[in-house]
Amino acid sequence: MEQQGSAESRWQDDLYDLLREGGVTLFSYVPDAGHKVAIERALADPGAIAVPLTTEQEGVALAAGAHLGGARSVLLMQSSGTGNCTNMLSLIANGLFPFLAVITMRGDFGEANPWQYAMGQAVQPTLEAMGVICLRAETPADVAPATTAALSMAFTAERPVAILLSQRLIGAKAF
């Protein structure tokens, strides 16, 4: 909670509030520092269900099941999990399921760990190849409009959408 009130936690709180106002009740996740606030809030929220995953592809299939049952879900994940989702996105594509992922980027702006670049740079092409529309947020001011847009695209138009939270926004990890 040392970040309380900082610009960083404000956009993270705004993101969570917008998802809840948009009717999202199921939050599946593989943790990342950029999702710390959303994960903690989902775990503490009596109106939400937080689902820790062992791999990101579980969250893709979970989203389809939630929609079959009339619930809205979001998958919170790091960019490195994108490849784990690829074939499971064929369920979303053939079923025309709504899908919303919020992806914190690595291998992006200022990355110091060379292991992160291969997947990080492949995130958007990979998702787009599987039919997922990508919206990028580069600054704190981008997060709320991207989230509002993504909710409408995912749950009104029933399209698959990912919000990519840039490393310029979340900060490059120091090594």
Add this chain to the structure above:
Amino acid sequence: MTSTRKISSGLDRSEVIPKLFGDPSDFLIIAGLAGAAKDIGALAREAPNTFLFGGAMGGATMTGLGLALAQPDRRVVVVTGDGDLLMSIGSLATIGIMKPKNLAVVCVDNELYGETGSQATHTGQGVDLRVVASGCGIPVTHEVTNEADIAQAARLLRQSNSPVFILLKVNGNPPPPYRRNWHAHESKSAFRHALLGKR
């Protein structure tokens, strides 16, 4: 080594699955790809309380969890093959920690990849998915290897206060033939319309 392997059950899936389910309209059913989709297609004729996978291997179990969490007052059953479940074995761990009271996973385990030429899966070579499910924290597990085990499995599908894992050991006979709809968006719409009154 695998050429001398003997499948450890004499049960035929076409006979066991109807006995296990009774009236399938009592459940919401997610069936994994390949044999499990044929089992449930032949049983329920794609009634709108069923959703059959035709790809996305490994996805049925978590789709069942999402449905169970969204519909806590309905009994949800996932029917999955051993190959399908091995591909997403971590799903059992996620179910184990979420502990939905209304979810049962039935693994139809023929120890074979039946769609691709009957190659051996891990389950005929020492991997016991019931033990895995139990180790993942699923409190109620049950193995069916003969006729006498079916009645208890059928009871567990209908009444349990915790998630249930049923390992249905079957022989290598093929699933019942069934020509199914491959367009998941049509099945999805029918499922939601029947359950939620929405298109």
